[in-house]
Amino acid sequence: RKNLEDFSGPKDRSDFGFIIFDITADILNGKNYFVFDWNVKQLFLFLTAEYSTKNNALNQVVLWDKIMLRGDNPRLFLKDMKTKYYFFDDGNGLKGNKNITLTLSWNVVPNAGILPLVTGSGHVSVPFPDVYEISKNY
Amino acid sequence: GPAMDLFGDLRRMNKRQLYYQVLNFAMIVSSALMIWKGLIVITGSESPIVVVLSGSMEPAFHRGDLLFLTNFHDDPIRAGEIVVFKLEGRDIPIVHRVIKIHEKENGNIKFLTKGDNNEVDDRGLYKEGQNWLEKKDVVGRARGFLPYVGMVTIIMNDYPKFKYALLAVMGAYVLLKRES
Numbered sequence: 001r002k003n004l005e006d007f008s009g010p011k012d013r014s015d016f017g018f019i020i021f022d023i024t025a026d027i028l029n030g031k032n033y034f035v036f037d038w039n040v041k042q043l044f045l046f047l048t049a050e051y052s053t054k055n056n057a058l059n060q061v062v063l064w065d066k067i068m069l070r071g072d073n074p075r076l077f078l079k080d081m082k083t084k085y086y087f088f089d090d091g092n093g094l095k096g097n098k099n100i101t102l103t104l105s106w107n108v109v110p111n112a113g114i115l116p117l118v119t120g121s122g123h124v125s126v127p128f129p130d131v132y133e134i135s136k137n138y
Numbered sequence: 139g140p141a142m143d144l145f146g147d148l149r150r151m152n153k154r155q156l157y158y159q160v161l162n163f164a165m166i167v168s169s170a171l172m173i174w175k176g177l178i179v180i181t182g183s184e185s186p187i188v189v190v191l192s193g194s195m196e197p198a199f200h201r202g203d204l205l206f207l208t209n210f211h212d213d214p215i216r217a218g219e220i221v222v223f224k225l226e227g228r229d230i231p232i233v234h235r236v237i238k239i240h241e242k243e244n245g246n247i248k249f250l251t252k253g254d255n256n257e258v259d260d261r262g263l264y265k266e267g268q269n270w271l272e273k274k275d276v277v278g279r280a281r282g283f284l285p286y287v288g289m290v291t292i293i294m295n296d297y298p299k300f301k302y303a304l305l306a307v308m309g310a311y312v313l314l315k316r317e318s
Contacts, residue, residue, distance in 0.1 A: 044198060044235075044254065048217050058241040060217035067197065067254070085259075090240040090248075105218050107235075109198040114282045117218055 015094035017087035017128065019063065021047070023078040025104060025120065036070055043068040044107040045076075047083075049126075051100040053093025061087055063102075098127040163312045183209035183278035188222055188231050189288030194253030195220070195233055202289035205233060207278025215239060215247055215273065220280040223251065226265055231277050234260060240270075248272055 036043075046065040053059060063083040068074065087094075094100075104120040177186040190203040199205070207222055215221065217239055222231045237259060238250040248270035252259040261269060294301035 042197060044218075046218050050217075055242075056240040057243040058239070060239045062217050062237040065254075069197070085237065107198075107218060107220070110283070112284050115220065115280055117216075 015089040015092045017049075017089070017094050017100075019049070019083055019087065019102075019126065021064075021078075021081050021083075021102065021124075023047070023076050023081065023104065025076040025122075026074065036074060039110045039113060040070055040108055041111050042070060042109045044109060046105055046107075048103050048105060049087065049100050050103065051093070051097055053089065053091060053097065055091040055093055059089065059093070061085075061089075063087055068106075094128045096128065096130040100126045100128060102126060159312070159314070163309075166312065181206075181208045181278065182211065183207045185222070185231065185277050188233070188277070189291045190233055191230065191292070192253075194255050195235070196255045198254060199233065199283065200285070202286055202292055204284040204288040205280045206282040206284075208281050209276060209278040213279060214241075215249055215276070215279075221251065222277045222280060223271055223275045224277055225263065225275070226268075232260075232263070233280065 044065065044067055047063045049059075049061045049063055051059050063085055064081065065084065101123050102125075103123045106118055106120070108116050108118065178184060180186075186207050188205050188207060190199045190201055190205060193201055205222065215236060217236055219236045220233065221236055222233050224231050232251075234251040234253045234256075236249050237252045239247055240249070241247040249272075250259055250261070250270060260271075264271070294304065
């Protein structure tokens with residue numbers, strides 16, 4: 001994790017988080033229902049990092065997303081994934097933050113009808129270190 | 139034939155019948171407006187039904203799809219939600235997904251949006267110097283959707299002749315139809 005200038009956003013320096021993750025998920029069967037029923041066109045899956053900082057009581061950052069169409073393999077075995085989107089905090093709240101919770105959620109897009117947002121039952125807590133990383137070449 | 143019958147009908151209609159038909163028409167228009175206003179009150183959104191205008195949310199939504207919105211004040215804005223927002227000074231509503239939120243203890247929230255089908259987030263769309271959206275920019279949250287139905291509005295916009303023809307046909311029907 002580093003402290004970098006976010007050129008795309010506010011002018012001050014903000015904390016930049018770097019996470020590598022694995023996802024193992026079975027989206028096919030919910031607790032009492034079949035997720036991909038006749039009226040489901042696709043699922044929009046996304047990985048959210050949720051945490052609290054001194055600056056903000058609640059922060060949510062979408063790190064990665066994927067579209068799963070009806071007919072795609074509903075089982076995910078993703079390893080060593082890099083985040084798709086930059087994980088910038090609004091301020092310096094990542095340094096020493098022990099509790100970043102990663103959850104997988106999805107937006108059900110029907111052929112017609114209601115658009116529910118569902119959060120998966122698993123979640124992971126990720127602690128960030130107390131010190132910034134010295135510049136590395138990626 | 140039928141054309142001569144129609145012309146005969148028009149001549150036979152006296153003033154009283156014409157006024158009656160006009161009032162009928164006005165009543166239909168008023169009822170439609172009342173239903174629309176009622177929807178605005180129930181959903182809390184100034185624009186409870188919107189038509190998707192661009193392909194930035196494909197493959198979920200396509201141009202011409204219809205979205206049903208709610209905008210309840212106590213509904214928190216959370217990452218992953220599909221919001222419809224208006225940028226200051228612009229009339230066109232934009233339908234994109236919330237990808238980042240930072241909420242203070244007192245409920246003050248600032249958030250960032252991005253179209254599913256776009257490579258980059260919406261910062262390029264926001265006003266000069268604006269980095270975040272706020273609750274006041276939100277027209278509503280997308281709760282339901284119907285495909286294709288909104289195409290009629292888009293066609294009427296792109297082909298005004300079609301719109302006038304449609305209105306003329308509707309007007310003629312309502313004014314001329316007989317109540318038995």
